[in-house]
Amino acid sequence: MSFLNKEICDGDNPDLTEERRTATFDTDRMAQVIYGSEKFAARRRQITKSISRIPALQDTKPLAFMTREEKITEACRELDVLSDHWEQLIYVNDEEEALHLHREVIGMEGHPFALHETMFIPTLVSQASDEQQEKWLGRARKREIIGCYAQTELGHGSNLRKLETTATYSPSTQEFILHTPTITALKWWPGALGKSSNYAIVMADLVIKNKSYGPHPFIVQLRDEKTHQPLPGITVGDIGPKMAFNGADNGFLGFDHFRIPRGNLLMRHNRVEPDGSYLKPPHAKIGYSSMVKVRSRMAMDQGLFMAQALVIAVRYSAVRRQGFLEDKSQEVKVLDYQTQQHRLFPSIARVYAFIFCGLETIQLYEKLILDVNKNGDTSGMADLHSLTSGLKSVVTHFTGQGIEQARMACGGHGYSMASYISEIYGVAVAGCTYEGENMVMLLQCARALVKAVELVEEGHPEKLSPMMAYLTKPSVTVDLTVGPEAYVKIFQLIAKKQAFKATEQLHKFMVAGDSRDVAWNKSAVELTKASRLHTRLYILKTFIRRVESITDISVKAALTDLLNLHLNYELLDVASYALADGIMSSTQMDFIKNQLYSSLEKIRPNAVSLMDSFQFSDLQLRSVLGRRDGHVYQNLFEWAKSSPLNQSEVLPSVTQYLKPMMEKSKL
Numbered sequence: 001m002s003f004l005n006k007e008i009c010d011g012d013n014p015d016l017t018e019e020r021r022t023a024t025f026d027t028d029r030m031a032q033v034i035y036g037s038e039k040f041a042a043r044r045r046q047i048t049k050s051i052s053r054i055p056a057l058q059d060t061k062p063l064a065f066m067t068r069e070e071k072i073t074e075a076c077r078e079l080d081v082l083s084d085h086w087e088q089l090i091y092v093n094d095e096e097e098a099l100h101l102h103r104e105v106i107g108m109e110g111h112p113f114a115l116h117e118t119m120f121i122p123t124l125v126s127q128a129s130d131e132q133q134e135k136w137l138g139r140a141r142k143r144e145i146i147g148c149y150a151q152t153e154l155g156h157g158s159n160l161r162k163l164e165t166t167a168t169y170s171p172s173t174q175e176f177i178l179h180t181p182t183i184t185a186l187k188w189w190p191g192a193l194g195k196s197s198n199y200a201i202v203m204a205d206l207v208i209k210n211k212s213y214g215p216h217p218f219i220v221q222l223r224d225e226k227t228h229q230p231l232p233g234i235t236v237g238d239i240g241p242k243m244a245f246n247g248a249d250n251g252f253l254g255f256d257h258f259r260i261p262r263g264n265l266l267m268r269h270n271r272v273e274p275d276g277s278y279l280k281p282p283h284a285k286i287g288y289s290s291m292v293k294v295r296s297r298m299a300m301d302q303g304l305f306m307a308q309a310l311v312i313a314v315r316y317s318a319v320r321r322q323g324f325l326e327d328k329s330q331e332v333k334v335l336d337y338q339t340q341q342h343r344l345f346p347s348i349a350r351v352y353a354f355i356f357c358g359l360e361t362i363q364l365y366e367k368l369i370l371d372v373n374k375n376g377d378t379s380g381m382a383d384l385h386s387l388t389s390g391l392k393s394v395v396t397h398f399t400g401q402g403i404e405q406a407r408m409a410c411g412g413h414g415y416s417m418a419s420y421i422s423e424i425y426g427v428a429v430a431g432c433t434y435e436g437e438n439m440v441m442l443l444q445c446a447r448a449l450v451k452a453v454e455l456v457e458e459g460h461p462e463k464l465s466p467m468m469a470y471l472t473k474p475s476v477t478v479d480l481t482v483g484p485e486a487y488v489k490i491f492q493l494i495a496k497k498q499a500f501k502a503t504e505q506l507h508k509f510m511v512a513g514d515s516r517d518v519a520w521n522k523s524a525v526e527l528t529k530a531s532r533l534h535t536r537l538y539i540l541k542t543f544i545r546r547v548e549s550i551t552d553i554s555v556k557a558a559l560t561d562l563l564n565l566h567l568n569y570e571l572l573d574v575a576s577y578a579l580a581d582g583i584m585s586s587t588q589m590d591f592i593k594n595q596l597y598s599s600l601e602k603i604r605p606n607a608v609s610l611m612d613s614f615q616f617s618d619l620q621l622r623s624v625l626g627r628r629d630g631h632v633y634q635n636l637f638e639w640a641k642s643s644p645l646n647q648s649e650v651l652p653s654v655t656q657y658l659k660p661m662m663e664k665s666k667l
């Protein structure tokens, strides 16, 4: 059976058209699975179409040829155009639609509202009291003010307990005095802080009567709403160019005894009364919820980053012809090489796997905030924290690897900014650092794992959360031909063994006299390994669950091929653990390899459509190499001709330096 990939156009490169015609599923139906519902997949297409009808958002100068200032100005111009059309384009206050709109129009290099949407508003939603929401949330949602999230300092990012910015309460004036006591206390890194934001959520150490209560969120006005000048007592600016994200003004911020009213401490969960008495929150880490929010989105967002790189690499691989197989009269598409498939297809599988996890964790966060805000129920916080800590670390690491492979899969043209892959890479790998450095977050996940192992060892397996239940599973011999569940069983055994080994090592050091912290550090590499395996098991199980739930037969069949590839690739990747512990035999290893190679062949005819299903417009992709029409050579030549260097035949640098130098050499 052949399904028409909906947007086949007569003028497209025939090599791509051929790929689209031979797909075995409908890309609109696949988009419904990717984006979680028929309704949202259709809304995305509708929004993309509406954007394409706004001339001021088309044909912008390529970002690769712009300076940082030009990028920032261009993002602001686009935001201004969008604000004139906002209500016609999306349902106001729909976060997913707003994200899609921004991704499409402004792209991934950053913009003044990036942190406003992802952290400033969510912090007001989760941390501000009803009265405070009344005062600020409406204004923020209407975009009358621009906010950011200022937590990290020059000297500390990971260890929040050592943040140095203080918010000292003065009962006589009922104000907090914000102060930056040292250079290392300067806020450093917050996105959109440098030049765009006029408000910030500032995380500062709450001090009352000389007692420190740890980091708390405050809403702080930074700039005059009319003039945009920094308020007296505030030093603020941009931290300079970065590896990527250069359309964003990540900033620094210092306070010189800057006073804010008592009502600016966000007080949904804790309070400071006028006399300075402090009311504790229901959970010590509730003030960290905005970080958990972003982490809960990261599997989805990183999946979409990797998807963009793979759309480019897979389309290009289907039009790039080089070398011969059997037929010596025509060169083959490089996508037909097994090595090219092995380079790209496991990442395609991971993209789908990450996105399915993201769909789940985004919902888990929403449920958690409802539970906390409506019923004061914080019981889900620990599990979501450990899950999202592991997940953000694993997905960002593999996304970086996948994007780099996509770049190499495009040969020389992958290295050109025309492919846009380097920018996607730069933006995506920032995720290994922001929202918790990956090692630090893997160790957070390990805390929960060790606790769970200790419960099993102490004879309390009934106290384990469902995610940890596999730690009680007995060793069994597994027949891999049975299907996905057999792979899960082996993965569970591997993950369980590593969790117990790492915990055993930790305990051994403690028994030998080390403090828990020192023993923890001596076991840290083994602990992070346990966290990775635990998280990869979760990803694998989510993938299986999602595929099982699909009703469209052809979509399910295509995703089953991808799932099989994922199962075999993941198991092969961790096979050293399984072999060392005698969980798998070398015969089983050979079986997995053969399964993997045959999965590559099965996926090959659907590769282009599996990536087309993400329905990224050319505007969003910003890749000359990955455009939907597949006319890569013409498009590359036009792009190169448009380079500012090619706008004159002889550059001033030649007239000024090279010519005189060559003349001198003649003498």
Ligand SMILES: CC/C=C\C/C=C\C/C=C\CCCC(=O)SCCNC(=O)CCNC(=O)[C@H](O)C(C)(C)COP(=O)(O)OP(=O)(O)OC[C@H]1O[C@@H](n2cnc3c(N)ncnc32)[C@H](O)[C@@H]1OP(=O)(O)O
Residues within 6 Å of the ligand: 107, 108, 109, 110, 114, 115, 118, 149, 151, 152, 157, 158, 159, 160, 161, 191, 285, 288, 289, 291, 292, 294, 301, 381, 382, 385, 433, 434, 435, 436, 437, 440, 444, 447, 448
């Ligand atoms: C187009 C562009 C697209 C997308 C991008 C756009 C915008 C986004 C871009 C960038 C955004 C980036 C924003 C940021 O980076 S904001 C700054 C983020 N910073 C961090 O993440 C800091 C990381 N550090 C921490 O989170 C913490 O310091 C810590 C490592 C978790 C340790 O905290 P600490 O207070 O010292 O606690 P511990 O003593 O280690 O643990 C005590 C106890 O508490 C548990 N815990 C910790 N955190 C939480 C939590 N959030 N929820 C629930 N429980 C938590 C911890 O596990 C431990 O529990 P035990 O039972 O083991 O005792």
Ligand SMILES: Cc1cc2nc3c(=O)[nH]c(=O)nc-3n(C[C@H](O)[C@H](O)[C@H](O)COP(=O)(O)OP(=O)(O)OC[C@H]3O[C@@H](n4cnc5c(N)ncnc54)[C@H](O)[C@@H]3O)c2cc1C
Residues within 6 Å of the ligand: 115, 149, 150, 151, 152, 155, 156, 157, 158, 159, 188, 189, 190, 191, 245, 250, 430, 433, 434, 435, 436, 437, 438, 439, 440, 443
């Ligand atoms: C693009 C980008 C955007 C950002 N946006 C924001 C923002 O909007 N708001 C904001 O507040 N911040 C933001 N940040 C800052 C970011 O959250 C921090 O940089 C991040 O949390 C890492 O902290 P750090 O820089 O202190 O790293 P460090 O902790 O100094 O990490 C350095 C090394 O030390 C290791 N290390 C540190 N602690 C431990 C430990 N306990 N055990 C083992 N190893 C350890 C790490 O693994 C790492 O290898 C952004 C950063 C980037 C890159």
